[in-house]
Amino acid sequence: MTSAPIHQSGRHFLQLPGPTNTPPRVSEAVARATIDHRGPQFRTLALEVLAGIKPVFKTASPVIIYPSSATGAWEGALVNTLSPGDGVLMYETGWFATLWFRLAAKPGLAPELLPGDWRSPVDPQAIEARLAEDRAHRIKAVCVVHNETSTGVTSDIAAVRKAIDRADHPALLMVDVVSSAGAIDYRHDEWGVDVAICGSQKGLMLPPGLSFNVVSNKALDACQSARLPRGYWDWHDTLAANDSGAFPYTPATNLLQGLKVAIGMLNEEGLEAVFRRHRRAAEATRAAVRHWGFEPQCRHDQAHSPVLTAVRMPQGISADAVRRAALERCNMSLGGGLGQLADRIFRIGHLGDFSAAETLGTLAAIELSLRHAGIPHRSGGIEAAVAVLADERGSESPALVA
Known part of the structure; x- marks a missing residue:
């Protein structure tokens, strides 16, 4: 162009x-003076934001916040729950579903992409049929995009959960909610999602730079035995630090200041x-x-x-x-x-x-x-x-x- x-x-x-x-109120919060990320003011901010973000995803589960793009949160979801060679079932709804598929191959997973036409939502019956064939349970996770930003198609996540249950399959359900959280009804707990992946720059009304994993108890259990290498993305380190309002690295303090305001705006409306x-x-x-x-x-x-x-x-x-x-x-x-x-x-x-x-x-x-x-x-x-x-x-x- x-x-x-x-x-x-x-x-x-x-x-x-x-x-x-980015709304002016959020921009003003991001532009405020940077605060000490080890001081009491930041501790109060962190605890408030970590609690306040949960209702946006309609969850009581932990929400992990990374200083990264949503691609980082994709990787965080995979490396915290899976081991080399694990099967990952994905559905082709468009460009971002295929990007996630390509990323899953890089750490040594075995991703499989069910074909789609880039004009239609996820087909729960196709997922159910494929899982029913997997009697050895080599597939450890089902990964789908809630709102495919490349095509303007929204999929029925509750139906995907029911398809997994009908197949009586233990696979984790991971959902990209990058462009749906804060804009489209998403119910993490009710729909039985194990890991949600989100970014700050869409419905949450922030600049790019924050990403999120929403983590179920089943996903936390999987994290105990997962064997993919992880350092920066490690949930255990982050959750342990979050308990006291801290992070295991220097957090994006100014973006978190903006996130607090953005959450407040969503609650006000x-x-x-x-x-x-x-x-x-x-x-x-x-x-x-x-x-x-x-x-x-x-x-x-x-x-x-x-x-x-x-x-x-x-x-x-x-x-x-x-x-x-x-x-x-x-x-x-x-x-x-x-x-x-x-x-x-x-x-x-x-x-x-x-x-x-x-x-x-x-x-x-x-x-x-x-x-x-x-x-x-x-x-x-x-x-x-x-x-x-x-x-x-x-x-x-x-x-x-x-």
Whole structure:
């Protein structure tokens, strides 16, 4: 993509599905003076944040916070629970599921990827069937992505848990909630997830730099016998230090200051209201997309992501042309297609800290960009979005619970 002019008036619209816009209150907290990470002020902060983050994941289990990207938390989940040669069953929902699959091979695991079409959610029946074949229980973990950010598809995690149970298989369930935590209903304990993986830069409204493992008792038991090498990622060291409000290394103190504020903002709005706001923005965005004459990458009505919409361009039309026009004409960043979807789709983020006005502004800028790029479309998508947002009943879409 060509770069935007050196100076463009107005704020930059960061309409990616992550990193998302950081609210001013969070930015101010991150920008405060760095405090002594071994002093009493930090100890109070750490204990407050470690307790306060649990309701976001709807868990009573420990939440481990790393100074890293979410890729680090992926690795932390694997090396703390598994041993060389262990089988890991994964499902191909898109780019991030395949990245996790590739990472799992690096420490000496034996990952297996059930194929998908990059337009559909995880198929619990396929997981159940594969586990039923594994009578020797060589598969030690099932790893799935809750919200596949590359495709705009959300999977039913409760149904995956039930599939594992129906197969009467002891495999751990690991779930990537990087783009769902704090934005889509996720129930760690109720859904029987053993390890959740998360990052700070999406629904949690922080800059990149923190990642999370949410750890069940079953996962902690597996950690006792796991034989993959681990140092930095070791849960035992972190949990022992966390008991007294400390970390076994220098923590990201300023990001933790921001996390405290972000948790407070989620609590002030209320998680159910946060989820509803995201669903309504998604429905309004899809209404505009369909009015323009395009289709979402997700082909299943019940699996549309509340936090992003991936828009398929007709064959022969460049999705990146829309993104270039948006950046150059409107000072707005949109997500591009990843892997096999490069230049085939563009991705609209409606995630984190945003309002209905920002949703409409984003859609208006996209319609302008379509016109500027000379891409055939039906004008008037904004009116379709307004009709959705003006419906006072809001979104009543149920949580993905089987």
